[in-house]
Amino acid sequence: MISLEQRSIAHFDLDCFFVSAECLKDQRLKGRPLLVGGMSDRGVVAACSYEARKFGIHSAMPMKTALRLCPEAIVRTGDHDFYSELSQQVTGLIAEEAPLYEKSSIDEFYLDLTGMDKYFGSLKWTSELRRKIMKMTGLPISFGLASNKMVSKVATNEAKPNGQMAVEFGGEKSFLAPMPVDKLPMVGKETAARLRQRGVETVKTLSEIPPALLEAWMGKNGIAIWNKANGIDETPVVPYHEQKSIGTENTFSTDTIDLKFLHRELVRMTEKVGFELRQQDKLAGCVTVKLRYSDFNTVTKQAVIPYTGSDHILLQKVTEIFNRLYDRRQLVRLVGVRLSHLVGGNYQISMFDDTEEMISLYQAIDSIKSQFGWQYIMRGATACT
Structure with a gap:
């Protein structure tokens, strides 16, 4: 058995995926905000493109605000079908080559290349795969290669x-x-601000703080943050084909x-x-009705x-x-709904057609369901008439 210290893990990330996809459809968009x-x-x-980010624009920002910051920006509404098709194309190319891979979101992948140095050289192999993906899809893609x-992932962000x-x-x-x-995963703006208030600016300083003290400051997340600051991560690459579906009947x-x-019943x-x-924190790419x-x-x-x-998109499908499916018009004994082809991502892709209010509504509804149970708040269509 190979020890975790000997691992070789590659992280692939499609650069500005939705923006790059739009540029594939219209080359005139390249280099534009x-x-x-x-x-x-x-x-x-x-x-948003890198050119738009120079104006202070970021994802989840109200479109009105973004256009005030950069009035000359070009806006595209997004193409769910095209992005999903491209994602599946990249997944297929990785699946053909990689011994073990995890699709962590629509545009991110982890590959476990442990042991390949004996035969190919992990860096050479990964570089060749990157070139193949870019040649076959026309999409820019970055990768980081490390022991975990x-x-x-941090290396990928630095390589972009x-x-x-x-x-x-x-x-x-x-x-x-x-x-x-704040370059470390798990360290968001709020956590970074709390650390800076205590004089912790760099990862080096963070790594030298006793774990018990970080735990006192941050709770159970303190230990996880200390591990990250010290470059420790034993999380395995989860084979994509083993991703579970979510269903009920x-x-x-x-x-x-x-x-x-x-x-x-189907709505419920x-x-x-x-x-x-x-x-x-998943997205579904396939719906099954039983x-x-x-x-x-x-x-x-x-x-x-x-x-x-x-929900509103899933319900429609x-x-x-x-x-x-229901074409026999005879008595029904059971119905079921199952979601599969799961990837990470949650609300990101909903921003194409959801308003701030719609996204906030889902977050509020899910907060209530988390506290009191999923059945506590449902659509009126589920009520008996």
């Missing part, structure tokens, strides 16, 4: 845009040391042909699995969809599938 997101008065920025997932970086085994701490603390006490009741179940999806008739004949139908975590 480009915003991808909602076009309505309440729309938000899902992604956390350091490789459209670059690559390798951190030699044993050099993790010295690589991280001069960086500001209901066997009725009495077989039914009541379509209104069946549709209410979709909201349940949608909430679980967002709780896991139907069992009173004679125990069971049928299923699935549809590949653009990655989403939004579930209803569409059910209406195609």
